[in-house]
Amino acid sequence: QVQLVESGGGVVQPGRSLRLSCAASGFTFSSYGIHWVRQAPGKGLEWVALIWYDGSDKYYADSVKGRFTISRDNSKNTLYLQTNSLRADDTAVYYCAREAPTTGGAFDIWGQGTMVTVSS
Amino acid sequence: EIVLTQSPGTLSLSPGERATLSCRASQSVTSSYLAWYQQRPGQAPRLLIYAASSRATGIPDRFSGSGSGTDFTLTITRLEPEDFAVYYCQQYGSSPPFTFGQGTKLEIK
Numbered sequence: 001q002v003q004l005v006e007s008g009g010g011v012v013q014p015g016r017s018l019r020l021s022c023a024a025s026g027f028t029f030s031s032y033g034i035h036w037v038r039q040a041p042g043k044g045l046e047w048v049a050l051i052w053y054d055g056s057d058k059y060y061a062d063s064v065k066g067r068f069t070i071s072r073d074n075s076k077n078t079l080y081l082q083t084n085s086l087r088a089d090d091t092a093v094y095y096c097a098r099e100a101p102t103t104g105g106a107f108d109i110w111g112q113g114t115m116v117t118v119s120s
Numbered sequence: 121e122i123v124l125t126q127s128p129g130t131l132s133l134s135p136g137e138r139a140t141l142s143c144r145a146s147q148s149v150t151s152s153y154l155a156w157y158q159q160r161p162g163q164a165p166r167l168l169i170y171a172a173s174s175r176a177t178g179i180p181d182r183f184s185g186s187g188s189g190t191d192f193t194l195t196i197t198r199l200e201p202e203d204f205a206v207y208y209c210q211q212y213g214s215s216p217p218f219t220f221g222q223g224t225k226l227e228i229k
Binding site for chain 2: 035095
């Protein structure tokens, strides 16, 4: 079935790095833009980053620009988020989400999320 | 950046009642690219409504969306027990950032 599965979360010290992954299956991964969205504990949803279907364009929230890098490997059906210089306020569940062209770009498929905790 | 403000913050209703949730944008939302998501505790968000009024695949017809420009509404008729959750609006389709509202918690009265 169509699904996204995140991995790579964990507990990391402030200033360190972590690479998150999102494995896609059940659809033609290389045809879809994919986003990262995060949710701090007990808080709302925050859009983080977008990468186009072919990786040719990338966009970031101001809160992560210059620290996070989104990338993808279409041969492996996998999306990545390299998170550097992590701060306490980066603590959140990180979701990957597919952008559906038939909806104009709403996020129609979400992964289950991976938790990142930034703490000393 | 478009700021989305949802109201009320919490809505207390009983099963079988009608729920009306509001989402107001700080500027006009391009082409009504406004979506609604449902998030149950411990789960990922689920797309309910896109383009302001179109139901996503598999979404029951008791969910409906309306509005344009800066004012949007999600209506849930005849609340079922599984409908009690947090609901987020989101604007998408134009230039990033693709902002979300702060959420409305629909709780059982």
